[in-house]
Amino acid sequence: MKHYISGIITKRSLGLFFAGFSLCFTQSIFAQEEKEKNISVQDSVALQQDLKGDKDADGKKNGSDRNVMLNASSNSGPRDVNIGLPGSVGGITIFENDLPVVYLFWPELPNKTWRQSVSLKSTGLLKMDELASTTGDLGFAVNSYTQTGTEEFQLKGKLSGSHFGWFQGDVNVSGPISENGWSFTAGAFVNFDPSTYDLGYNDYADQTKIFRAGLTKRFEDGKGEFNVSYKYADSYVTQNYAVFEYGPDGEAKETDNFRIGRDSYMVRDGRVRFKDVDGGDYYWGEFDGNANTNVSHNLDIFGNYKMDNGWNFKYSTRLHLAKASLLYSIPISILDANASDNYTIANTGEAYTGAVGTQLGMNSPEIPTTSIMGRFSINKKIDDHDLTFGILEQYYNVDDFVSNRSVFFQTVENQPQRLISPATDQYGFYGYNGGSEFHSGKENKLSVYGSDNWQVNDRLNLSYGLFLRHQHLDGEYSLTPRGADFTIQDAAIEPINKDWFHIAGKFNATYNLTNKFGLLANFQYTEENGRLESYSAAATPNTKTSKSPLGAFGVFYNSDWLSLVSQVTYLTKNNYLKRFNLVNPQDDTEQQQTTTYYDIETLGWTTDVVLTPFKGFSMHGLLTLQDPKYKDFNFSAFGNDYDFSDKTVLEISKVLVELDPSYTYKDWRVWASFRYFSEQYANINNALTFAPRWENFGGLSYKYNEHINIGVTLINFLNQTGAKGTINGAELIQDPEPYYGRLLTGSYIRPFTAQLSVNFNF
Template sequence: MKSFRLAALLTATALAVPMATMAQDEAKNDTINDTKEVKNRNVMLNASSDNQPRQISIGLPSSLSATIYEDGLPVSYNIWPCLPYLYWTGSAQHESMGLMSLGESAIKNGAVNYAVLSKTRRGKDKFEGHVNYTTNTYNLQRFDMSLAGPIANGWSYSLGAYTNLDPGTNKLADIQYATDMKMFKAALSKEWNDGRGKFNLFYRYANNKNLGDAYGPFIYVGDGSVKEYNGFRLGKDGFLPGNGQITYLDVMTGKTNTITRKGGVHAMNNSLTANLNYTFLNGMNLDITSKYNYANNYMVSMMLAGTGKATAADGYTYAYDFGGHKAGDVFEGNYNSRYMLRDIGWTRNWMTTAELTGKSKDHAHSWRIGANFWWDREGIQANTGVYAHTIEANPAWLNHNGSQEFAANTGGEYYDGHETKLAFYASDDWQVTNRWWLSAGVRGEYYAMGGKNAMAYLNATDKTPTYAENVRGLNYSVNNGKVTRYSNKWFNPAATINTRYTIAKGFGLVAEYVYAMQHPNSQDFAGPYMPILDAVNIHLGRAGIFWNTPWMKLVSQVSLIQQSNYKSRTQFTNPNNSSDVVTIPITNDVQTMGWTTDVVLTPFKGFTFHGLLTLQSPKYKNFDITANFSDGTSKSYNFNDKITTGVSKTIIELDPSYQFDKFRVWASFRYQSKQYINKTNSLYFNGRWETFGGIDYNMNKHVGFSVNVVNILNQKGCSGSIGSADLVEDVSAYKNYLMAGSYIRPFTVEFAAHINF
């Protein structure tokens, strides 16, 4: 169920906008020269959530979360099961924030993606404080504070507190707050030898209850557009029952448990980070960062699993008294199915990164050597099931054949694993001539992993039970059979080369190549069969021009990115019977060709405009499946050269900003063209704009105010999937089709006050 989980969690808990001041970066010469960080990208502007960083498309399927670095190390060792955004948010406690470039991410992390970079405020030699308060038209209450000051003899401190009480825009009947997050930080700093030596010790505690549910029903018209269903207000009405009780079969024991959704969600994190930075007399700099991280994540996700229409003979009844109906009354009509994921995940890891940097005597070379030693223990118990409720605002749970849960643990997971990454990397930025600049880096990673799990099948293709005939995907539980141990060791290389050649003043050529290899991690061993162990290879190549003038910085490039062996477990529905669903482990490649132009304009004082245009063609490659359904039908499908689902072919970003006197007016407009719903490319959602804007007013150097608007155009931004349509080519049955999906935040006005002292 990994791909189902990926798509659903992305839409359920995606990413938005407290830090509008990051919307533009002033035009600087390092638009080209800086290869380590990426400018002019709205890190914290997200249309779906207001306290998480957005993910930036590079033409490959998105991950569950953005990769987030804090103080030189990842917030979470793995993205799953402890998602990094549960323990991190942009706040006054950060002194800087940006994006790690694709090449830098490959060298430092072995992955090709943009990663958020953040640094916690260090101690100061003079007392200073920063206090932020944010509210919005839906009664958000967010308090954010950071204090720093001296102690004595080069020692200093910083303290931070953050609390976010967000009821959400759609008032859910079973909870008070969609997000209830509290985070506390403390830092102790020491400087010596005239500031050449610096030591920092950071502590973070985070506690988060993330209970939001950004889903709702609507009518899919059939031409890419949607319309309202039965008066349901997307973004305003809740689509979960007020009775939050969930009954499920425990994946560990096979016994029945009952919890409330509110009581079953809790993410907690303690981390301690030590950093030593020392600059030697010869100019070389040594930076060592080490962190111990302790995190738990208890989750109850109610993801969408499709809609249906029940007759009296289908076995659906009301689970309790509701709207004039008695518990046990037969239900007839439209219902919505939910795929419940009751995850209990944990991680304990120790990560250390060391870097030594320096320059050659003639300053032509800026070199770096580094090492990672990362160790992780983690595990998961994933309980799954399907549930049904009525389709209306604040609906009611339904029972099916007398039970709230059905298809129990068909996606059940369990593992208790450990991983070790020992990596060495090196890079060099070389000014070869006055016109030619070259940067190159390599990484070699020894990756060992192992642990124990409970597999019901021998492997992903030969589903021969390895134990207990009653674990063939139905009511799967760990105690049904023996626990199996697994162990693997791999070598993961990565490399990047980046060059620039100046033809004339301010004008020249740029080119870049990035490569990374990855192998399965512990999560891949969580399911009921052995995963496919083939390596994932990612290649990115791009080339183009740059053009710099006193009022313009422009880069325009063509690119090709490929990822092999993209692995997922995907549900396919029998086109002849919507209740006949099979889960198939699939492996395919993805390839995207594109053209991107990024420009920053500063035509007159105070005005900055950032624009980005991406035209791309993301396609499946080597994607052949055979679906065998329970009614005996079998059909093979070839999705080669089909456009990947959920990825747009055209992306536009427009970010104007104007600063005058004590005011700053800004806006950000992002466009995504149509996205395909199914792999046959026969159904799609129309393109949409995501719009933001605001006014900042600095009364003086101590006090400022801002008013921000989210979703200025009040678009619905609907997206989702129709499982029964993934294999269909004749879409006549999907005109004016009732479905449920996700949406972006409705029109929202935010108010913020900032105090600096």
């Protein structure tokens, strides 16, 4: 859920998680030989098991995919890539045609308008320095390109399913329209995924439909092309949690009446009652309906034109219209109730004793958003310089964003039942709109950038770029406290009018000492202040500039059978905003909202290696050692002062290992991916942990002929169990022993899943 409700609302509860592959930065640069010259290389040659790299916004090669589409939490989107900092709620940034698929992940999550599909011509991982120098943002990004019209008829598709009943159909057809350069493309993607558990109120945890149609005009003499593409997306995605018994050393033990990953902790009837912040009417939000469905329309116009003076003009524009609805039920805590507490089951009136789960319901109903974006760039290679200059425009409007809130109780079992108590109303709810959210308005970002890749000589390569951005906010919010039954009609409205100037950039150098061995140094820098979303609570946010300098230094080596890079990286980021819904460690029934700001510092070492000892076999290995720490992190709650400075950052392992073997023989290919995560802290006080874990994937594919390929993918084939993320309601716990044997909730990796896919291309 939103990033500022940490602990109670886990980032990974949205099906997105840190699946690390590198410390903070590692782009895995290797030396290569070309005509006996010593040259430096800008891109990783690590294994690509699921995606194929392509060109980025300005024609440069993307970095390795790092199996980014192998997500141990869900089928709905790519995994997050670990950079030693807390991840975005929206997961890894996703681009299509060099523009973000959504301006902001909230309220429209990227996986509700974008999926990996045969209607995408290519997909790859955009490196951190390229993202910083072309968009001004920190992190990695998936960069994809829409399938355009083809000069010859082409039909391609993929049918996928799993032994849990998942079905995905994906097809694209393209071909010529006329002899004067016009062609077409059309595609359909449908996904019906029950996940690995039975919700009870709905057959599927993910129902997504995406339809595309486009036209392409290619100019004579290879001068370029013009494309117009329309996309319609309708996506319903829900979430789940695990109940487990917590034990020493971070053990998460299954209980007798709840299987991790196989049972549902969502209320059985799929209904939550709210009071509308904007209007005051009471209503029921239903998980199986429009209350949790996103509908969007997307129009892209993109292409390129090679000018007579040698410059390549590239453009990409987008109009994105959406109505986003979000409905979540987030575990807060689990209590024990006896007969004197007078709990009854809502549907039957039967008295209830035993474990009681406290849930926070959140609903943002049909929020209209509009995005208009455009990227325009020119690129030319002049002697030893590869020059790029560009403009990026991003406009965003959100009309009366609200997040309605309520709290309720439920039984602790598979498909829980809602409970009524003396603290609730007749429907089983209380605390309507306590901590609710509101903001409205528009944002605009206008940026200019330039970069140069300079091959100074046979040994030295320099790559550098500068990004300048002006950001304007114009909207409204409210400082009125969000007590029970809050509505906007009773609130004082305040204006938002902000202007910020940001600078970002990169400087990378590689130097070959020999034809196989060399040095590398990297530096990048980004800035940000805030967004309209920062104003959603009843407090004026601290919009002090958040700065993120990153530096790395290392060595690389390349031979016929070994490629290696090893580097040390240092990264800091200041002025993180957190809004906590805290639970009093002395009284589980008492909650408090707290806003705080803090910094993070992370230092680490990464070694990345690719072995190709004999024909057909390849092994990628990665080791990351990191130590991300909180800085200046303190606040007051429940009459006490807390200081979490120098505590290790939540959910981030200090040791990461990735092993990716692959072997190809004739028309057969077998592969695997193993990811190790060392112990992770599950609360900000570092008292509670989750035990180390392995995530594992494997697969076998067979090329039947030039048109058909059949593949089997196994997820968690070692059938690992356990929880991950944070422990809800335990932010302030200092002594873990009282938690041993207690029932807790958290997110988890999927149980063993077998998937079959058939790819065809004619």
